[in-house]
Amino acid sequence: MAKAKEDKTKQKATLVKVLRYLKPYWFYLGLSLVLAAVSVALTLYVPKLTGRAIDHIIARGQVDFPAILAVLKQIAIAIAVTALAQWIMNICNNKMTYHIVRDIRNEAFRKIEILPLKYIDSHSYGEIVSRVIADVDQFADGLLMGFTQFFTGVMTIAGTILFMLATNVGITFVVVLITPLSLFVAAFIAKKTFTMFRLQSETRGEQTALIDEMLGNQKVVQAFSHEEKAMEQFDEINERLQKCSLKAIFYSSITNPATRFVNNVVYTGVGLVGALAAVAGRISVGDLSCLLSYANQYTKPFNEISGVVTELQNALACAGRIFDLIEEEPQTPEKEGAMHLNNIRGNVELSHVAFSYTPEQKLIEDFNLQVKPGQRVAIVGPTGCGKTTMINLLMRFYDVDSGQIRVEGTDIRDMTRKSLRAGYGMVLQDTWLKAGTIRENITMGKPDATEEEIIAAARASHAHSFIKRLPEGYDTVISEDGGSLSQGQKQLLCITRVMLCLPPMLILDEATSSIDTRTEMKIQEAFARLMEGRTSFIVAHRLSTIREADVILVMRDGKIVEQGRHEELLEKDGFYAGLYNSQFAV
Structure with a gap:
């Protein structure tokens, strides 16, 4: 009974919402109703005329043919006008x-x-x-x-x-x-x-x-x-x-x-x-x-x-x-007068950050980190420790439950999402490609890039050679998931996109996970040049990729358990040393 009542209430609420969408098209609705009335009136008038025609057939041999002919003309006109009214009414209904x-x-x-x-x-x-x-x-x-x-x-x-x-x-x-x-x-x-x-x-x-x-x-x-x-x-x-x-x-x-x-x-x-x-x-x-x-x-x-x-x-x-x-709750709207972030140097600070996807399952608690411009910060740890969550928070895909994340001394909740995200270049393990040409996918973050800039970025990422082998080169159309391109080629395109934009801050989340070792070595060299003077966050499972980082953050259960350079952490013979040795043990 309660369920039926709830369904009825929901049905009424839905009907009210539909009427709200109908409001801008009242003219079509009014015209449709008028034409419906005309159509119905004439349709109902036809039986009346038919009855008159029957009454003109008085008896055998007593048929008033002129009167019947006049009635038939009236019927024909009524049917023609009805057809026209219904045709226009259907146009109005379709438009609405x-x-x-x-x-x-x-x-x-x-x-x-x-x-x-x-x-x-x-x-x-x-x-x-x-x-x-x-x-x-x-x-x-x-x-x-x-x-x-x-x-x-x-x-x-x-x-x-x-x-x-x-x-x-x-x-x-x-x-x-x-x-x-x-x-x-x-x-x-x-x-x-x-x-x-x-x-x-x-x-x-x-x-x-x-x-x-x-x-x-x-x-x-x-x-x-x-x-x-x-x-x-x-x-x-x-x-x-x-x-x-x-x-x-x-x-x-x-x-x-x-x-x-x-x-x-x-x-x-x-x-x-x-x-x-x-x-x-x-x-x-x-x-x-x-x-x-x-x-x-x-x-x-x-x-x-x-x-x-x-x-x-x-x-x-x-x-x-x-x-x-x-009617779903949208993401937290930007504050009134949110500032546009300019002149990003790469100062990033996380202060007493706490975050969890669900209230009953804690993930990150009291997380503190200060990154100076140009520093390379590597984030390592076992699966589920919060590495990718950190990226989501830095980019403000999710808002922190408590604490602050500041860029250039300003809380990221006080600036526009667009200006914050424009300051980062991201290459993730999952590739982001859209249906379109290779060129359109590369220039997604810089639509006004010249041909020379596009080719230079592709050469730097070692994508130029495979692109030239494609049927239409840079004008080759690919589907949303990259079509026949290999996973490694798709990732090279994403790397090329970052090489083209040259943002002040970088996020690399297993950026070379799908690339062969030889190409990876070349790309690491390109990344090394790219990261010079840029604040970089490197998330890696393969610890061989983060040895040169200025700071290595070792995460476990949402907290930083160790931090320092590669050699320092090995000397401590702690959690990081255990992770490293587990990968390179003979």
């Missing part, structure tokens, strides 16, 4: 629907751009994609059907009642008496379908997430012989989707037969009472024909509206999921 869908997708994408990383990290990519693509498409289908059929259906019901009242009040009363039965059926089905369609939408998102994950990591799946387990997971989700889809479709499919039954009851009632009235001479045969036609037209919208209500339940369920995304 797809403008609203465009606005929702734009807002959803803008929200994704400012969502905190913790949301992206805690939700699968496939589920987010499913909300923005599949759910919005389903919403569009339901909304379009609502605009197209709901308005027309309601007006048809109201108009038919008025025309029937004008023809015969008694028979109209019979129709109105049976109507609540149809409304009860529609209301019952509507309640059942919303819950089922929402569950279907959520399960579909779960399935999309799994497919996305399996496709993106197919090599890993095959390498660990995870195919059967993946199939079991997919079958389980697919089974749940099949069950909830079946229930949703079942409840929606009983709409038509249920309302048709009610329709036939209405038609029978009109036919029986009308026939008795015609025999008694209270109405003409033409009026009886007209009333039977109205009875048919009156009940037909109940079929359509019931179907529309079902689709709207699905649409609102999907809209609710996309609105949940749009």
